[in-house]
Amino acid sequence: MNAAKKRILIVGGVAGGATCAARARRLCETCEIHVFERGPHVSFANCGLPYFVGDVIQSETDLLVASPELFKRRYNIEVHTETEVTGIDRHARQIEVRDLRTGAVRREPYDALVLATGAQPIRPSLPGIDLPGIHVLRTIPDSRKIKAAVSHAKRAVMVGGGFIGLEMAENLAGLGLQVTLLELADQVLPPLDPEMAGYAAERLKTRGVSLRLGERVESFDKQPEHGLNVHTSKGETIAADLVILGIGVRPESGLAEAAGLELGALGGIRVDEYMRTNDAAIWAVGDVVEVKNRVTGDWQLVPLAGPANRQGRVAATAILHHFEYGDSTPPPLKFEGVLGTAVCEVFGLTIACTGASEKALRRVVMDYEKVYLHPGHHATYFPGAKPIHIKLLFSKTDGRILGAQAVGELDVARRIDVIATAMRQGATVFDLEDLELCYAPQFGAAKDPVNVAGMIAANHLRGSLPLADWDELAKTSALLVDVRSEAEFAGGHIPNAHNLPLEILRDRLHELPQDREIWLVCGVGQRAYYAMRVLMQEGFRVKILSGGMQTYKAWTRAFD
Structure with missing residues (x-):
C-alpha cells in the first residue's frame, strides 16, 4: 500500500481534528499520525461548557472526550498539546512548530x-473590552475563569442571544445571578425566524432574565469600587460583576492565509467536497472552513460539532484514498454541505431548526410557502401532552422541504431530526404526510406532528387548503371570520374579526358574502379547516390563516 510510512499531520483536535486522526488510523495502521493542539486538551466537549459553568456537569473530567495518553495507547497517535503551529512551508511540505512550555521551535515534514x-x-474593539471581568467561553480554561468569577458575582451581562448566549443565561440564572441578555438584533436565536424565536424570548423573560433586544454594547468601564459598567447604544448603563461575550466566532484561518491557501468571503478556508484545499497536500475541516448550504447554495460558516465530525471522517478517507490511488479515482466519501440542523434548550423549552429560514429564503429569492401548526407532542388524550409549535417551509412548485423550526417542551428534537433526515433524501411534503412513524399514545399520535405538517402543506399544494398570508393581514380587504366559540372570541381576537362559531356556521351561511374573499381563523387551525371545507363546497372564496390564534400571538409578539 502506498500509504506505508506516510506522515499525516493534523493541526487542532476537538471534533474535526480528533475524528480525522482516529479515522486515518482505522484506515492505515502503518501511517505516522501526529496531532498538534495549542491548548491543554486535545478532545473535549465544548458544547457542554455552559453546563459546566452552571454546575449541571460538575466534574471537569466529564468534558474530556479523549486524552493524549488514550490516543497513544488506543490508536498509536502522537498528540502534542500546548504546541502551536506557527507556519506552513507548502513547497517543502513542512510545518513550523513551537512548544509553548519551552519555547523550542522545530519543523515537521508531512505527506x-x-x-x-x-x-x-x-x-x-470597544472601549474597555480588555478589562478584568469580561470573558468569552470557548475552552475549558475559559470555563474555569468564568466559574471563579461567578463564585463572588451577583449580576451578569450576557452579550449575544445565540445558542450559547441562551444556554449561558439559563445556567447563570440557575446559579442565582441576576442576568441581563443584550442582543443587537430584534430577536434572539438568529437562525430562526422572529415569530419562532419569540417563544424562547418569552421563556427567558418569565424566568427572570432581563432581555434587551435591538441594543448593542458601546463600551465598558470600571465601577468605583468593584464590578463593571456596560454602556449600551440606547444610552443605558448596566451594572455587572461579570460580562460574557457570546456574539459569535470567526474562523482561525490566519495560518492558512499566511500560507497562501484560498479563503472565502466569510474568512473561512475554501475546500472541495472531499475537504481538500487548493493545495493538493492540504485538507481542512471543522469551524475553520466555509461550507455550502444544501438548500440555498450559499457559502456559510457552521461552527457545529456534527458537521465537523463528518468532515474529519471525509478528509481522512480522502487522504488515504489519495495515498493509494492518487487522483485517478474520486474518494468514496464526500461532504455535500449542511442543513444547519441545530437544537438548544432554555429553561425547559427546546428550540430546534433545520434547513433554511424564511429570512434566508427571502434573501436568495427562492419561491416558497409556509405552514404553522401546534400539535401535542403525543396523543392529547394521554396525560401530559405538551404543544409543539412548528413552522414548515417548502417549495411552491414541487413541495420539496426547504426548512423547519420547532419549539416546545418535549420531543421537539425528534421531529426536527425526522424532517432533517427527509430533507437529506430530497423529500417533499407529500413524503412527510406518508411517513410511517412510531405510534403509542405516550410517544406520539396516529398522525404524528410530522405527518400533520406534511398533510397541511400537501393539501395546500393540491389546492384543497388555500392559505392566507400572515404578512398581508394588516392590509387585506378579506372578511376575517373567527370560528371559535363566543367565550374564546371574547377572551381575545384579531382586530376586525367577526365571530361565527363552527357549530352554527351551516345555519348562518346567508350572512357571508359571496363576492368577497373570506379568511378563517380558529385556535390552531383545525376548526378553520373544517369551516373552510364547508364554505368552499358552498361556492365561497376562502383561505385559512395557518396555525390560528397560536400563530397570531407569536406573530404579533415578533412584529408589533
Whole structure:
C-alpha cells in the first residue's frame, strides 16, 4: 500500500481534528499520525461548557472526550498539546512548530496536512473590552475563569442571544445571578425566524432574565469600587460583576492565509467536497472552513460539532484514498454541505431548526410557502401532552422541504431530526404526510406532528387548503371570520374579526358574502379547516390563516 510510512499531520483536535486522526488510523495502521493542539486538551466537549459553568456537569473530567495518553495507547497517535503551529512551508511540505512550555521551535515534514484550527470568539474593539471581568467561553480554561468569577458575582451581562448566549443565561440564572441578555438584533436565536424565536424570548423573560433586544454594547468601564459598567447604544448603563461575550466566532484561518491557501468571503478556508484545499497536500475541516448550504447554495460558516465530525471522517478517507490511488479515482466519501440542523434548550423549552429560514429564503429569492401548526407532542388524550409549535417551509412548485423550526417542551428534537433526515433524501411534503412513524399514545399520535405538517402543506399544494398570508393581514380587504366559540372570541381576537362559531356556521351561511374573499381563523387551525371545507363546497372564496390564534400571538409578539 502506498500509504506505508506516510506522515499525516493534523493541526487542532476537538471534533474535526480528533475524528480525522482516529479515522486515518482505522484506515492505515502503518501511517505516522501526529496531532498538534495549542491548548491543554486535545478532545473535549465544548458544547457542554455552559453546563459546566452552571454546575449541571460538575466534574471537569466529564468534558474530556479523549486524552493524549488514550490516543497513544488506543490508536498509536502522537498528540502534542500546548504546541502551536506557527507556519506552513507548502513547497517543502513542512510545518513550523513551537512548544509553548519551552519555547523550542522545530519543523515537521508531512505527506498530508489537515487544518482543524477551529474558530475564535469575536471580541470587538470597544472601549474597555480588555478589562478584568469580561470573558468569552470557548475552552475549558475559559470555563474555569468564568466559574471563579461567578463564585463572588451577583449580576451578569450576557452579550449575544445565540445558542450559547441562551444556554449561558439559563445556567447563570440557575446559579442565582441576576442576568441581563443584550442582543443587537430584534430577536434572539438568529437562525430562526422572529415569530419562532419569540417563544424562547418569552421563556427567558418569565424566568427572570432581563432581555434587551435591538441594543448593542458601546463600551465598558470600571465601577468605583468593584464590578463593571456596560454602556449600551440606547444610552443605558448596566451594572455587572461579570460580562460574557457570546456574539459569535470567526474562523482561525490566519495560518492558512499566511500560507497562501484560498479563503472565502466569510474568512473561512475554501475546500472541495472531499475537504481538500487548493493545495493538493492540504485538507481542512471543522469551524475553520466555509461550507455550502444544501438548500440555498450559499457559502456559510457552521461552527457545529456534527458537521465537523463528518468532515474529519471525509478528509481522512480522502487522504488515504489519495495515498493509494492518487487522483485517478474520486474518494468514496464526500461532504455535500449542511442543513444547519441545530437544537438548544432554555429553561425547559427546546428550540430546534433545520434547513433554511424564511429570512434566508427571502434573501436568495427562492419561491416558497409556509405552514404553522401546534400539535401535542403525543396523543392529547394521554396525560401530559405538551404543544409543539412548528413552522414548515417548502417549495411552491414541487413541495420539496426547504426548512423547519420547532419549539416546545418535549420531543421537539425528534421531529426536527425526522424532517432533517427527509430533507437529506430530497423529500417533499407529500413524503412527510406518508411517513410511517412510531405510534403509542405516550410517544406520539396516529398522525404524528410530522405527518400533520406534511398533510397541511400537501393539501395546500393540491389546492384543497388555500392559505392566507400572515404578512398581508394588516392590509387585506378579506372578511376575517373567527370560528371559535363566543367565550374564546371574547377572551381575545384579531382586530376586525367577526365571530361565527363552527357549530352554527351551516345555519348562518346567508350572512357571508359571496363576492368577497373570506379568511378563517380558529385556535390552531383545525376548526378553520373544517369551516373552510364547508364554505368552499358552498361556492365561497376562502383561505385559512395557518396555525390560528397560536400563530397570531407569536406573530404579533415578533412584529408589533
